[in-house]
Amino acid sequence: MATGFIRALLGLTAFALALSVNDAAALSRAENNTAVAFEAGEVGSISAWLRQSGRDGFLAADVADAMGIPRARSEEALEAKQRGFRSGDVLRVAQVPADAKRNFLLFMVQHRDGEVYFYLATAREGLKKAFISIPDRHLVVPLEQDEAQDGFRHELVYWQDRMASN
Numbered sequence: 001m002a003t004g005f006i007r008a009l010l011g012l013t014a015f016a017l018a019l020s021v022n023d024a025a026a027l028s029r030a031e032n033n034t035a036v037a038f039e040a041g042e043v044g045s046i047s048a049w050l051r052q053s054g055r056d057g058f059l060a061a062d063v064a065d066a067m068g069i070p071r072a073r074s075e076e077a078l079e080a081k082q083r084g085f086r087s088g089d090v091l092r093v094a095q096v097p098a099d100a101k102r103n104f105l106l107f108m109v110q111h112r113d114g115e116v117y118f119y120l121a122t123a124r125e126g127l128k129k130a131f132i133s134i135p136d137r138h139l140v141v142p143l144e145q146d147e148a149q150d151g152f153r154h155e156l157v158y159w160q161d162r163m164a165s166n
Contacts (some may be wrong), residue, residue, distance in 0.1 A: 052082030
C-alpha cells in the first residue's frame with residue numbers, strides 16, 4: 001500500500017474530523033461481557049500483528065486530535081505502524097502507535113463514494129469512537145452505537161482474516 005495514498009486519505013478527512021470533534025460523543029462500552037471480551041482479544045491480536053508486520057507510517061496531528069488521541073503540541077504527526085488493503089471499491093487501513101506511550105487501534109474504511117468510516121479502539125476499552133466522514137458535504141458525523149458496533153465488529157473479522165492469510 002502506497003504511503004502517499006494513505007497520507008492523502010488522512011489529509012482529506014482530517015479537516016472534516018477536526019470540524020466535528022466538539023459534536024462527537026464517546027461511545028459507551030458494550031453491555032455484553034462476551035462481546036467485550038471478544039473485542040478486547042481481537043483488538044489485542046490485531047494490534048500485535050500490526051506492530052510486528054506493519055509498515056512505518058504516521059497519523060496526522062489533526063486526525064489524532066479529532067479522535068481524542070493524546071499528543072504533545074510539538075508533534076505534527078504520530079508515528080504509526082500500518083497496513084492497508086484494497087478490496088474492490090473499498091480501501092481499508094489499520095494503524096497502531098509505533099511507540100509504547102500510546103495505546104490505540106484505528107480502522108479507516110474508505111468507500112468508492114468517498115465516505116470514510118473511522119473506528120477507534122483499545123484492547124482495554126474496546127470501541128471508543130466511530131465516525132463517518134462525508135467529504136462531498138464537508139461533514140463528519142458520529143455513528144449511532146448499534147451501527148458503530150456492527151461496523152467495528154465487521155472490521156475486526158476482516159483484519160483477523162487478513163492476519164490469517166498473511
